[in-house]
Amino acid sequence: MxxxxxxxxxxxxxxxxxxxxxxxxxxxxxxxxxxxxxxxxxxxxxxxxxxxxxxxxxxANRQDLIDSIVDEVMTAFAGHVRERVDAEFAPAARLDAFVSANLDFIRTHRKHLVAVLDITAGSRTTLAKIMKADIDALEDLLVQGQRQGEFRAFHPRSVAIAIRSMRDGILRVLSVEPDFDLTSYEHELRTLVRLATSGEIP
The missing domain is CATH 1.10.10 (Arc Repressor Mutant, subunit A)
Structure with missing residues (x-):
């Protein structure tokens, strides 16, 4: 009341x-x-x-609460990453900022993202919507980098999917190993992404 x-x-x-x-x-x-x-x-x-x-x-009901969780967490996540990426100009720097910002948010919002991962695992529509938005944005960034000569020749959407999958992979690990060393993972992921896209070690 x-x-x-x-x-x-x-x-x-x-x-x-x-x-x-x-x-x-x-x-x-x-x-x-x-x-x-x-x-x-x-x-x-x-x-x-x-x-x-x-x-x-x-x-209104359980689904209303669940939808609110996904919306609020993913809105905050996207805003955090976008701010970091938009602060850079060159495609390679923007991609590195994307990876770093993702790991920063995961580090400070582990339970929120583990919860969203568990929720979306049972909702193909919600999961597909979130994944498509991420992969589309990554693909656009990779294409831009290729056009500017910063990235090597590769299939942009395939690489975008691979980067997104590596990001989600650590969330699955954190759901069973909450104390996993994210600092080491961030370093290795940034190195892998740089090698995969340009062949250079950051």
């Missing part, structure tokens, strides 16, 4: 905070226990809520 004596601004801030609390709790449950076990009861317990009714106040 809404607090009758609070102002619209206060209600908005309070509701935003509660909504964020629920999303974070759902991420924790999915990352730790799996998407299939992410019931409202488990999420409410993780969030320290007295009732699942506090979840249904903010989300």
């Amino acid at each position: 809404r607090a009758k004596n609070s102002s619209p601004e206060q209600r908005s801030l309070t509701e935003q905070a509660r909504r964020a609390q629920i999303v974070e709790a759902a991420v924790e449950v999915i990352a730790d226990e799996g998407y299939a076990k992410a019931s409202f009861a488990r999420i409410a317990t993780k969030a320290g809520l007295s009732s699942t009714g506090l979840i249904t106040y903010h989300f």
Whole structure:
């Protein structure tokens, strides 16, 4: 029930905070226990809520909550990567920034991305949409680099898929080895991408 004596601004801030609390709790449950076990009861317990009714106040149903998690996490992920990539001009530098930014976000949002990976594994439509956007953007960058002579001759979409797959591979590892050395992985991945696209070691 809404607090009758609070102002619209206060209600908005309070509701935003509660909504964020629920999303974070759902991420924790999915990352730790799996998407299939992410019931409202488990999420409410993780969030320290007295009732699942506090979840249904903010989300129409379980799918609404799940969709919100994917949308919020992937929007933040894309924004983080785009900011780093857009700060560079040359295609090779932009590609290196893409890889580095991905690993930075994974390092600070491991559970969020593991949760999204688990969610999208059960939704072919959602997974395909996210993958296509990533691969299309990578392919465009690789084509640009080839046109400018920074990258060797190769099939751009195939290489884009390979880079995207290596990025997702570490998420699967982190779901079972949360303490895996991401610093070493970032170095090796950046080296592999540079070798694959230009034959030069960064």
